Amino acid sequence: MIKAPNIILVGPMGAGKTTIGRLISQSMDKDFYDLDKVIEDNAGADIPWIFEREGEDGFRKRETQALASVAQSDKGDSVLATGGGIVMREENRDILRENALVVYLYASVAQQLYRTSKSTHRPLLQTGDPKATLKKLFEVRDPLYREVATLVIETDSRHPRSVANKVLDAIKRHLKEETTTS
Ligand SMILES: Nc1ncnc2c1ncn2[C@@H]1O[C@H](COP(=O)(O)OP(=O)(O)O)[C@@H](O)[C@H]1O
Numbered sequence: 001m002i003k004a005p006n007i008i009l010v011g012p013m014g015a016g017k018t019t020i021g022r023l024i025s026q027s028m029d030k031d032f033y034d035l036d037k038v039i040e041d042n043a044g045a046d047i048p049w050i051f052e053r054e055g056e057d058g059f060r061k062r063e064t065q066a067l068a069s070v071a072q073s074d075k076g077d078s079v080l081a082t083g084g085g086i087v088m089r090e091e092n093r094d095i096l097r098e099n100a101l102v103v104y105l106y107a108s109v110a111q112q113l114y115r116t117s118k119s120t121h122r123p124l125l126q127t128g129d130p131k132a133t134l135k136k137l138f139e140v141r142d143p144l145y146r147e148v149a150t151l152v153i154e155t156d157s158r159h160p161r162s163v164a165n166k167v168l169d170a171i172k173r174h175l176k177e178e179t180t181t182s
């Protein structure tokens with residue numbers, strides 16, 4: 001078992017945060033939280049409903065509350081998969097940097113599109129041109145993911161299990177380097 005701080009996954013819709021987060025939490029014997037699920041449980045409603053009734057602004061308020069409560073309550077024992085928009089608020093970026101080892105799961109816009117195309121539970125992609133939306137979001141958010149992340153993992157040509165192994169290896173290497181340099 002690896003000893004590690006809380007792990008937080010960031011990245012665009014379809015990067016695999018929810019899927020990979022669950023896999024690495026099992027390998028590290030840590031609790032797994034998906035922030036979207038925490039928001040839904042707190043609201044007693046699903047994300048499309050929240051966007052419809054409260055707009056994106058209402059969703060973002062709930063997202064910040066959920067992040068603060070999860071990131072600050074668990075000390076070193078959890079893996080948290082965030083939603084793709086978590087980096088949009090500066091206060092969220094501060095919480096991410098202060099409370100965990102942040103891993104950016106990188107996926108190209110083509111892969112994001114492919115992996116999100118089969119589901120309808122992402123309100124921001126229920127537009128006529130989801131590819132253009134993903135591209136626009138990526139241009140704004142990619143620098144912000146890089147700003148908060150310590151590790152960046154490329155996911156395009158990899159099966160989820162192989163991405164999870166790559167993340168686990170990178171975390172191990174990082175923690176070893178930290179121990180030898182401190
Ligand atoms: N490395 C991967 N290769 C192929 N498909 C993937 C990969 N990672 C995730 N997926 C698939 O892509 C879809 C979106 O993954 P998900 O974990 O929900 O992404 P996110 O939480 O980042 O939006 C799911 O159907 C998942 O099985």
Ligand SMILES: O=C(O)C1=C[C@@H](OP(=O)(O)O)[C@@H](O)[C@H](O)C1
Binds near residue numbers: 122124
């Ligand atoms: O990118 C975004 O702004 C969003 C990403 C979604 O999560 P995933 O990244 O897990 O799909 C979810 O939080 C919501 O639909 C908004």
Ligand SMILES: [Mg+2]
Binds near residue numbers: 017018019036082083
């Ligand atoms: Mg997700």
